[in-house]
Amino acid sequence: MVEHFKMRTVDLAATPLRDLNADLHRQGDGSNETRWEVLNPRGAHAVAVGVDAPLAIDVRGSVGYYCAGMNKKAAITVHGSAGPGVAENMMSGTVVVKGDASQYAGATGRGGLLVVEGNASSRCGISMKGIDIVVKGSIGHMSAFMAQSGTLVVLGDAGDALGDSIYEARLFVRGKVKSLGADCIEKEMRDEHHALLAGLLDKAGVSGVATTEFTRYGSARKLYTFNIDNADAY
Amino acid sequence: MCGIVGLFLKDAALEPKLGSLVETMLATMCERGPDSAGFAVYGAPAAGRTKMTLQSASPETDFAGLRDDLRRITGVDSSLQVKSTHAVLTVPSGMADVVRAELRAAHPGIRVMSVGETIEIYKEVGYPTGVAARFDLASMQGTHAIGHTRMATESAVTTLGAHPFSTGPDQCLVHNGSLSNHNNLRRELVRSGMTFETDNDSEVAAAYLTWRMQQGMNLGAALEKSLGDLDGFFNFVVGTRDGFGVIRDPIACKPAVMAETGQWVAFGSEYRALVGLPGIEQARVWEPEPATVYFWER
Numbered sequence: 001m002v003e004h005f006k007m008r009t010v011d012l013a014a015t016p017l018r019d020l021n022a023d024l025h026r027q028g029d030g031s032n033e034t035r036w037e038v039l040n041p042r043g044a045h046a047v048a049v050g051v052d053a054p055l056a057i058d059v060r061g062s063v064g065y066y067c068a069g070m071n072k073k074a075a076i077t078v079h080g081s082a083g084p085g086v087a088e089n090m091m092s093g094t095v096v097v098k099g100d101a102s103q104y105a106g107a108t109g110r111g112g113l114l115v116v117e118g119n120a121s122s123r124c125g126i127s128m129k130g131i132d133i134v135v136k137g138s139i140g141h142m143s144a145f146m147a148q149s150g151t152l153v154v155l156g157d158a159g160d161a162l163g164d165s166i167y168e169a170r171l172f173v174r175g176k177v178k179s180l181g182a183d184c185i186e187k188e189m190r191d192e193h194h195a196l197l198a199g200l201l202d203k204a205g206v207s208g209v210a211t212t213e214f215t216r217y218g219s220a221r222k223l224y225t226f227n228i229d230n231a232d233a234y
Numbered sequence: 235m236c237g238i239v240g241l242f243l244k245d246a247a248l249e250p251k252l253g254s255l256v257e258t259m260l261a262t263m264c265e266r267g268p269d270s271a272g273f274a275v276y277g278a279p280a281a282g283r284t285k286m287t288l289q290s291a292s293p294e295t296d297f298a299g300l301r302d303d304l305r306r307i308t309g310v311d312s313s314l315q316v317k318s319t320h321a322v323l324t325v326p327s328g329m330a331d332v333v334r335a336e337l338r339a340a341h342p343g344i345r346v347m348s349v350g351e352t353i354e355i356y357k358e359v360g361y362p363t364g365v366a367a368r369f370d371l372a373s374m375q376g377t378h379a380i381g382h383t384r385m386a387t388e389s390a391v392t393t394l395g396a397h398p399f400s401t402g403p404d405q406c407l408v409h410n411g412s413l414s415n416h417n418n419l420r421r422e423l424v425r426s427g428m429t430f431e432t433d434n435d436s437e438v439a440a441a442y443l444t445w446r447m448q449q450g451m452n453l454g455a456a457l458e459k460s461l462g463d464l465d466g467f468f469n470f471v472v473g474t475r476d477g478f479g480v481i482r483d484p485i486a487c488k489p490a491v492m493a494e495t496g497q498w499v500a501f502g503s504e505y506r507a508l509v510g511l512p513g514i515e516q517a518r519v520w521e522p523e524p525a526t527v528y529f530w531e532r
């Protein structure tokens with residue numbers, strides 16, 4: 001017997017945002033309502049924030065601040081562009097932005113995968129702590145600032161000060177990097193990096209792009225602890 | 235915080251709807267700036283006339299008899315259209331300085347919000363939708379308009395501290411951010427002959443651009459120069475009689491979204507501000523780059 005999962009459609013032109021989010025928060029691991037569609041977001045803030053269940057949520061339109069923030073387990077797709085802080089502090093799951101993402105996409109994220117099919121603006125992956133981010137376009141300045149762990153993949157170019165004060169996050173950029181931030185350096189691509197990158201490109205649905213087209217960047221590990229010889233760099 | 239909206243029409247067929255489109259945009263930005271609001275509307279010029287937008291905390295007494303007094307001083311008739319705490323005074327071109335001097339001498343309760351051929355500026359303390367309603371923004375027509383919702387950080391919540399600021403004929407500026415070198419720059423501009431109504435940092439930015447344009451630069455060149463001389467956080471949206479400009483500081487932490495179609499160019503602090511515009515689904519939507527001048531002129 002085929003099990004019929006209910007598709008829930010919530011029109012934000014008629015339903016208050018808090019009702020949508022409260023409904024999403026009521027869903028747990030065994031929920032039968034696994035497919036959700038959100039209509040008319042019209043740039044609203046905090047759409048589908050704090051979801052903690054394996055749901056598939058399609059947002060039909062552009063969203064404002066903090067969409068899919070703190071996401072856990074859910075697969076959220078924004079069929080439009082996202083405002084500042086999309087997937088901020090994501091724990092797990094997948095967030096896909098079909099358009100562009102504004103500032104600090106994936107900031108502080110601890111896990112999961114964020115895919116931006118267009119461009120991401122400044123501070124993409126700032127202070128990332130385990131999240132994987134794949135941007136099919138370009139990213140803005142100060143991206144991966146203080147990035148601690150996880151992987152940032154950029155198919156286009158990166159803006160100024162990439163990876164400033166970076167810890168152990170891995171950065172792969174296919175295009176040009178306008179400038180590197182303090183303590184961020186170019187690194188060699190070893191086999192394990194090609195494998196990691198190939199896996200992420202595959203998960204993000206990127207085909208026809210060779211991992212050899214990318215350059216890896218990471219920490220020079222000179223700023224980890226205070227060293228008087230580095231005083232000028234702090 | 236603070237919210238900014240701006241709309242520059244390319245299609246004259248939309249001009250009758252300018253006010254209602256901008257009112258809808260402004261209403262989406264209330265949470266970003268609930269303490270005061272204002273807007274500049276560039277309407278139709280009248281041949282040989284200059285418009286002065288005046289403001290008074292006591293409009294019943296201050297605006298009564300004003301026309302008679304000005305007729306006595308200038309020898310010519312002017313028209314006065316009162317809208318709540320504001321009034322649009324239309325005088326023969328070239329008379330604005332005489333009228334301004336008379337207002338300063340004999341009508342100390344009246345402030346001049348703007349002077350120009352097409353610009354009118356309305357701004358007040360209060361929730362933005364209420365401010366828009368009291369001046370009937372929805373009914374206004376014109377070629378372009380810039381609006382602002384204010385959450386004050388650098389100076390007092392007063393009518394004069396609200397945006398837009400106008401420091402030259404048909405010029406206006408709105409600002410989201412805060413400047414850190416405004417006191418020094420104000421002193422330098424005062425030495426260059428500029429005058430100031432407030433302690434507000436944004437007024438300094440407006441006066442700086444006016445000063446640059448007085449030196450012969452167009453708005454685009456003046457905005458380019460501001461990147462080297464203004465320190466702090468800023469998104470500026472600036473209007474002139476025929477132009478509309480946008481600039482963000484190099485750090486660009488204040489939000490900004492732009493959209494363009496064959497009919498219009500629009501600015502919003504957030505995408506929410508743009509969703510009511512006709513054809514937004516087909517518009518090119520983008521985030522303006524840091525330290526980059528965007529400038530349209532008709």
